[in-house]
Amino acid sequence: MERVERLTNLVAVLLDTRVPLTITEILDRVPGYPAGEAARQAFERDKRVLREEGVPVETEAIEGQDQVGYRIPPDRYYLPDLDLSEDERIALHLALAGVHLEGGEGRGEALWKLGSAAPVDVTPLAALPALPELVALHDAHRRRATVTFGYKDSGRRRVDLHGLVFRDGFWYAIGHAHDRGEVRTFRVDRMVPPIEVGEPGSYEVPAGADPASVLPRQPWEIGAGEAVVAEVLVDAVLGPQVRAELGPAADVEERADGGLVLRLPVVHRPGFRSWVLGLLDHAEVVGPDDLREEIVAWLEQVAAAAGGAAS
Amino acid sequence: MSPQLAAGDRLRRLLAMIPWLAERGSATFDEIGQRFGMTEAEIVRELELVAMCGLPPYTPDRLIEVLLHDDGVEARIPDYFRRPMRLTPAEGFAVLAAGRALLAVPGTESGGALDRALRKLEGALGDHGSVEIELDAPVHLAAVRQAAERRERIEIDYYSASRDEMTTRAVDPHQVLSLEGHWYVEAYCHRVEDRRLFRVDRIREVRPSGDIFTPGPVPDRPGPAFRSSPDTRAVTIRVPPDGTWVVETYPNEVLEEHDDGSRTVRFAVGGQAWLERLLLRLGPEAWVVEPEADRTAGADAARRILARYR
Numbered sequence: 001m002e003r004v005e006r007l008t009n010l011v012a013v014l015l016d017t018r019v020p021l022t023i024t025e026i027l028d029r030v031p032g033y034p035a036g037e038a039a040r041q042a043f044e045r046d047k048r049v050l051r052e053e054g055v056p057v058e059t060e061a062i063e064g065q066d067q068v069g070y071r072i073p074p075d076r077y078y079l080p081d082l083d084l085s086e087d088e089r090i091a092l093h094l095a096l097a098g099v100h101l102e103g104g105e106g107r108g109e110a111l112w113k114l115g116s117a118a119p120v121d122v123t124p125l126a127a128l129p130a131l132p133e134l135v136a137l138h139d140a141h142r143r144r145a146t147v148t149f150g151y152k153d154s155g156r157r158r159v160d161l162h163g164l165v166f167r168d169g170f171w172y173a174i175g176h177a178h179d180r181g182e183v184r185t186f187r188v189d190r191m192v193p194p195i196e197v198g199e200p201g202s203y204e205v206p207a208g209a210d211p212a213s214v215l216p217r218q219p220w221e222i223g224a225g226e227a228v229v230a231e232v233l234v235d236a237v238l239g240p241q242v243r244a245e246l247g248p249a250a251d252v253e254e255r256a257d258g259g260l261v262l263r264l265p266v267v268h269r270p271g272f273r274s275w276v277l278g279l280l281d282h283a284e285v286v287g288p289d290d291l292r293e294e295i296v297a298w299l300e301q302v303a304a305a306a307g308g309a310a311s
Numbered sequence: 312m313s314p315q316l317a318a319g320d321r322l323r324r325l326l327a328m329i330p331w332l333a334e335r336g337s338a339t340f341d342e343i344g345q346r347f348g349m350t351e352a353e354i355v356r357e358l359e360l361v362a363m364c365g366l367p368p369y370t371p372d373r374l375i376e377v378l379l380h381d382d383g384v385e386a387r388i389p390d391y392f393r394r395p396m397r398l399t400p401a402e403g404f405a406v407l408a409a410g411r412a413l414l415a416v417p418g419t420e421s422g423g424a425l426d427r428a429l430r431k432l433e434g435a436l437g438d439h440g441s442v443e444i445e446l447d448a449p450v451h452l453a454a455v456r457q458a459a460e461r462r463e464r465i466e467i468d469y470y471s472a473s474r475d476e477m478t479t480r481a482v483d484p485h486q487v488l489s490l491e492g493h494w495y496v497e498a499y500c501h502r503v504e505d506r507r508l509f510r511v512d513r514i515r516e517v518r519p520s521g522d523i524f525t526p527g528p529v530p531d532r533p534g535p536a537f538r539s540s541p542d543t544r545a546v547t548i549r550v551p552p553d554g555t556w557v558v559e560t561y562p563n564e565v566l567e568e569h570d571d572g573s574r575t576v577r578f579a580v581g582g583q584a585w586l587e588r589l590l591l592r593l594g595p596e597a598w599v600v601e602p603e604a605d606r607t608a609g610a611d612a613a614r615r616i617l618a619r620y621r
Contacts, residue, residue, distance in 0.1 A: 003318040008325055008364045015391045016366055029367045053323045054399040079397045080435040088428035092410060095425060099409035110402035112327035112346065113395040126412050126446065126489035130405075138407075139400040142438040166412075167445045169492030190559075212443045237470050237477050237515065244449040244512035277591040280475055280584060280612065284619050296620050301595035302613035 003046075006032035010046055011055060015077060020060045020069025079113055089114060098123075101130035128166060131188050136195050137173055138164060143200035146178075150192030159186070160203040163211030174211035176203070185215050217247065219271030220264065227265035230272060230291055234260040235282040242279070266291065273298060325357060329375070330395040333388035340383055358384055365389065403436055411444040416489070417452060446489050449512035454519075455496050459484040464522045468515040473582025477515065478502065483524040487511070499527060546580045546605055548589070549573055551596035557589065575600060587612035 009030045014021070021029075023043055033039040047070070050057050056076040062069040084092070096111050133149075140147045141161040148158045161175035162183065171188040216222045220230075234242050236258030243252060243260070251263040266272045273295060276283050285292045316324070328347060332338060340351045349357070358377050365374035366389070376387035398406065410429045413419055433439050458465045466481050482498040485506075489495070494511040506527070550557055552572030557563075567575040573596075580586045590597060590609030599605045 002360060004321040004325065005360050005363055007318060007322045008361070009366075011322075011326065012364060012366055012389075012391060031369065049319045049322070053319050053326075054396065055326075077396055078394045081394075082428075082431050082435055084428055084431060085424070087424040088431070091425035092406060092428045092432075095410040095413040096406060099412045101405055101408055110398055110406045112324075112331055113398060113402070114406070123486060124488060125416060127491070128408065128412060128444070128489075129491060130408070134408075135401045135404045138404045138438075138441055141441050142403075142436060163441055163443060165443045165445065166408075167492065168447075211440075212445070240450050240515055241470065241510075241512045244447045248448075274592045277616075278588050280587060280591075281616055281619065292620070296617065298594065299591075299613045299617050299620070302591060303610050303617060305595040305598065305610060 001032040003032075006030060007046055007049065011050065011072065014057060014070060014072040015074065017071050020058075020062055020071045022062070022064070022066035022069050024066060026070065082114075084114070098125040100124050100127040102127050103130050103132075129169075129171070131171060133188055133191055133193060133195055134164065134171060136197060137161060137188065140195075140197045141175075144203055144205070145200045146198040146202050148196040148198070149194075151186060152190040152192065157186070159184070160205075162205050162209045162214075164188075165212050165215055167212075167215060172215055174214050183209075183214055217249075218264070219275060220266045220268050222268045222271060225267050227267050228288060228291060230262075230264045230266045230288070231286040232262040232264065232276060233284045233286055234262060234279065236260075238279055238282045269294065321357070325361065326392075326396050328357070329361060329386075329388055329392045332384070332386040333393040337385040338383055343384070354384075355379065358386075361386075398436070403432075403438075404442070406432060407438075407442045408444065411442050412446070412489075415444045415446040417448055418456075445492075447493060447512060449494055449514070451514045451517045452487070452494055452511050454517045455484055455511055455514065456487045458517070458519060459487050459496065462523050462526060464520045464524050466518040466520060467509070469509060470513040470515060471582070472510075472513060473585045475582075475584030475587075481520070482507075482509070483526070485526055499524075543579045543581045545577055546586060546602065547575060547577045547600040548593070549598050549600055550576050550593060554593045554597060557593060561589070583608070591616075 009032070010026070013026065013029050023040060026043060027033050027039050033042050047057055056072060057070055058073055058076070060069050060071070061067060092114050093111060096114075137147060141163065144160075146158055146160050148156055151157050158178040159173070159175040160178075161173055163174050165172045165174060173186045173188055173191075174183065175186075176182070177184040221227075239254070239258055239260055242262070243250075246252060246262070246264075253261040253263075255261065264272070269291070272291075276285055276295065277298075285295045324347060328343070331346070340354050343349065343354050344351065347354075358379060361375050362377040363369075363374065367373070375389060375392065378385040407429065410425055410432075414422060414425055414429070419425065433441075455465070457463075462483075464481060464483050466479060468477060468479050470477055481501040482496075483501075484496045484498040486497040487494065488497070495508045496511055496514075497506065497508050499505070500507045500509075547566065550573060555574075557576075561578060563579075564577045565574050566577055569575070578589070580589075586605060586608050590599070591612055593609075597609070599608060
């Protein structure tokens, strides 16, 4: 007999039973187990395979010689009835077909479970990176379990997650950081595995929490401190790119020649400087005066740097 | 032809296939093959196995009923296998992320249905608003997508970031897609006579030509390899201690770590403008180790930009 036949029968027996079954009872009912002590070991291996494949085999303490019984609780096994209409099901299939999570798993099988729909022939519309940590973080958030992870340059952090946001090509985890006592954002690609997940139901997400709004829109908005409004001229050649980058909420004035005048709230000056200089000859910081002077001073230092100096 | 799957993988596939069959009652081998990626021989083998499964005492009335025909199968599935297994955490995340990403694409047709479906899914998973996906919305996205759908050649004024120059090109847009948060159009460029990826947010103007083109072959999936431009070269830079963000952001090779926290790093540079940006951002403490020709790249760029401020 093939092992998968025994495994399938094992799932059937454990799903169908109303009461937990002992190993003895299981070995008695499910065909294909070897004789003697080898049978117990085979069952242990089968149980592990089932759990690896996401089948929730529960162990319960029971009366009697064996002391332990097994079953698969139906409410933990079955997909709840989603009550999806035909067009809703098709919409999910289209999403799964059209969006690639690069390096992620689970897409193929999710399609099977969501019910039948005519196979869709869709060219990929979007590809996102799918970091392995995301599944663990998402599941922890869902179960309200505190996570602990190493974070580059700042040691281990304990966080109650409020949400995950993908923006500008990066995944962010937002949540209440225990050590800081306030909501912080973390770049998921800067987390050092393993991610430890605590007990479910350990915290509540405050009503009205809006993780995406907590995420600073731009590098120059990061940090505490008063914002200064920087006025920046941008040449027309970079107009569309800068508009797309800043988003619709930014203070952008378009001039007749297609150039832009931006008014940006700057808290983090190095972040601002980095961005402006990335625009090379096509941007100029008009004001305020001290910010403009800072940019000029930086450029003068780079222009004067000897380079190649022995260290 | 897929290689022999491990027992665990076959089990998982069976646990999905059986309820799927239960929902339909019957299916052709073609339909099963398309849905599950199996050959007819594999399907028959798995179904013959399923027919041996059920509950003790494994008499005919207790076995899963499978009737194999020439081109398909009819099945009568007992209660305990009529519903699929819940989504694993990986599957749950995959569906939510994919669904939210598609909703973030401007002009998604099935938006209403997709939004409702995701809410139902989130409700069933006990999970609300856990994942948000934001994609950028460049001003010419709709025009470029329309041209790609119509297979219409367009002329674009395009800003090449690596060379810091504007060019006008005739391109045949094949596919528009979002990669790592930015929209790209994969197109045949008549200027270089080759396929290229263009960032849609760097297109200044789009002018439809009215000419329809015959599409070339579709590449498997554009990815980072596809994006490397032909004129990359290696530049080695001494990166100061506060420049570590650079090492994170760009593909590079750290050649040496120094006592003062600085590093000697080799980068694949795509275009002079790219190098200038990097050096300007790293600041006066950074310098080019080699090649010699690039030693003054940062200083030259800084002087040029200073002209604007004086």
